[in-house]
Amino acid sequence: MTADAAPGPRIVVIGAGVGGLAAAALLARGGAAVTLLERHPLVGGRASLLETDGYRWDTGPSWYLMREAFDQFFALMGTSTAEQFDLIDLDPRYRVFFEGADAAGPGESLDVVADPEANYALFNRMSPGDGDAMRAYAAESRELYDLALDRFLYTTFERPDRVANASVIRRLPMLASLLTRSLGSKVASRVRDERLRKILGFHAVFLGSSPKRAPSLFSLMSHLDLTDGVRYPRGGMYEVIRALERVALAEGVAIRTSTNVARIVVGNDGLASGVELDSGEVLAADAVVSGADMHHTETELLDAPHQWQPERRWRRRSPGVSALLVFAGVRGELPELAHHTLFFSHDWDANFAKIVGGGELEPPFPASVYVSRVTPTDPASAPEGHENLYMLVPFPADAALGATPDSRATLEEYAWRYLDQVAAWASIPDLRERTTLYNVTAPHDFATELSTWRGSALGLEHTVRQSAMFRPGNASPVVPNLMYVGSSTVPGIGMPICLISAELVAKRLLGATGVSPLPTPAPHGFLARSVRRDVLGRIARGEGHGPGGVGPRPRGDGHRASREARA
Template identity: 30%
Template sequence: MKQTRNAVIVGAGPGGLAAALLLAKSGVKVTIVEKRGEVGGRTSTLEQDGFKFDIGPTFFLYPRVLKEIFASAGYDLDREVPMTRLDPQYRLVFGAGGELLATPNVERMEKAIANISPEDAARFHKFITHNRVKLDKFLPFLQAPFESWRDLMKPSMMKLLPLLAPWRSLDSDLQVHFKDERIRLGFSFQSKYLGMSPFRCPSLFSILSFLEYEHGVFHPTGGCGAVTRAMARIATELGVEILLDEPVDKVLIEKGKAVGVKTANRTLAADAVVVNADFAGAMRRMVPNQARNKWTDERLAKKRFSCSTFMMYLGIDGRYDDVSHHTIFLARDYKQNLKDIEEVHQLSDDPSFYVQNACVTDRSLAPDGQSTLYVLLPVTHEAGKVDWTKEAPRYRQLALKQMEKIGLHDVERRIRTEKILTPTGWADDFDLYKGATFSMAHSLDQMLHLRPHNRFEDVGKMYLVGGGTHPGSGLPVIFESARITSRLLLEDLKMEPHWTTNAGAGSVLSQDELVGAIS
């Protein structure tokens, strides 16, 4: 295909790679400029002493969006990246007592819920049906840009208000379905994918747990980093040039429009610039403050940002075959743990945590007879109240102690390789503003048209992709942002997209089912 226009993409994360596939397939000459030595950004692989760890995301959800992007480029995701659908999806351990082995099998899930709350088990099916409708109805809006309040006020959007109930928090919304607080936590901890508390997160995001049960939780062989490596390979086959170890110093702007980027080694001219990097960090580093009207440094400092994470990547002797692939421990006083993270900005003494024990599914991640443990503790972002040079050793010991609560004993003695990443590390190594691993919080005043726009409003011919723009964080949503952004860019270049978007979530409900589910 003759390429008459060119675009530079800053960052080889999942959003940038997805945009590269779509733009290259549509005839744009694409160059990706990546500051790190490998592709993937936070969705990349840490290799150390023969062990392999996902750096960031470990849950692969709703593969439909990426399947469509691969298909539009002429590739089959299932063939390019083999995946295992997990059953059970994960194990939930409640500090307040009880466990829940989450499974996509409805009958078994109802029995698992009944072990904790028989009354709530009977409501599981209605919860699934209700959220199937919610996703079906809202999906077209997740696939469209929101560039002003007028997009929000469209009649079709206003009709959704009773179903979306934006005036309710996620936990309040779940109280309609489940009475036991532990069960509600089991269907709302997913708000941590957005770096938010379920007591503040908008009710729309009940669709996150629904996606897990309806469409599955997957483990890509080799980890989620295998997905971005496959995307980079395909992009290269489509003619995309990927420059590694090439940090961008600044976006070149002339007469209010982006005309390229400058690195230490070269200047790259472009008809359009796509930024796939942490939004606040990238703006402060690459775009002069005076070139920004709405998103100045001063305004960014006043925005709410997500939590951060304390990470431990452990390569160990032997395996814990009786521990699930994914295990989430929810602290006894979950609300206080969240308050410590979001309001007080201090470290909890009894924190919630998550452990991925991936080698029970994928033994390619470790040498024979050994395995990997990925340990994540949600913590406050950088707010000037935690000195990680002092706290990291103490929190490491606390994390090892907490892990005993899910059956992981004697871990420290078995460690053969280890890496720790704190919020300071996220800020320094990945240029995340305040070390916030999920970018800006997804509160109602920072969503849709109130989030940085896919077609960036402060600089012409500049576009955003990734968790910092609409629709938000999480791999499926980031892939959707790539489609939105790519369509806008091509529209501005007066080019046609060479792909189609299949609207809807693949479910068909009768009118009676729709009315019943909404009511």
């Protein structure tokens, strides 16, 4: 920057999760002076790291899906996923165990492999005609996925009219049905076999929901595991966090860990003027971006007059599911388990009703369980001769679970019961004897350590009223220069989706209301001469977007171009 150049805006980002790290990096590349504040010693938020006794576990997301979003973000930053980490293509994609006739006995298993046609042939052998139906379902899922990328995921919905084009208008009846019909209902209309329905419906958990509650629009997710593939960054999912931290530091972001924000300071002009830390230190800012849970931001970090989402409004919302996370080390090998293994209970609907509504919320048993065993893919994740095991059991979002010593002891017993369930269904009779439990994370831990609403593990549940344009937006209408990033806001839940939410923050500051991703690479300083504190309020209010508005409008469609290049 030359001596006579005006400095860029000062921006404070709260929370160094995926969204916070990505937003900080991108805004700093744009020329902003960015300070990123993280309560914990490590960056990553939900996507953190646990290391002990030679074991290494990712504590959050473990599925690398939706590669386009990763490619787009790193391309914005002038690099690429290939430069940042080494992706391993998993085959099998995952293994499934279905509960047998006796819940305490062996289950029926199948592998979903890298060859889609081999999968459809297997599905046809299990239930004649269902394999062909799943092939057609996956093809439709890909069309929906491409439509979502092109029209819905990269918009702030500040101007919903810009989402609609001829393609969207032509599909309006179908889209209306996809929003009003549940994922479970759509799956049941296509596939007869209950086992295969679960392979198409389990993605609802990734959305913090259940097949009966998630809109069928999210059938698009079946494209990801059945067609596009499942990958793993060598060294673990935390390698993505390390890459985000690297690019943020390279762009000049000041990252302060072990630093907790006590409140967002709002001036007499109604704009955020900075944040106050627990220590009493005040950091001045021209804009604040919160990557913290939106409920926490709105009800704890803002004084009542400045809250867009006061406590009473949350009574009409629903949190995503929580989880019981179990981090274990196992002596010897576990060939019975794949890198990703899913255990599906018989009573699917009752299982979900216990964790996400429709019945009395309580820990389910037997449960539908997810187990990650990364050691064969990543031997360094465990000591020689041992296996690394991570178990996730969807749980009710109830912050009381694990809040007292007695509750904690009960949940640890549950952890052993779920481990015994895995052992029985996968025919590993000595699993308990070979296993050491190192950590059990409960809903109470999500509430206290990550300040999530009611102890949710993921963010706001994806229901019709909390998806797409109905999800809370990424700018406060009360404090106009306060923006949001992460799983509580648009577009929603998941590591790749949080990367997109970071781009949406930049689009807010640019006054960009279109649906296309920003062109790549993002030029250095794209914000510095475009955004000043005196116009931040107008930007967030939707003013100043005309010919004389601030900042350049993004041109082109970098995302579509990158897909065509790969094709």
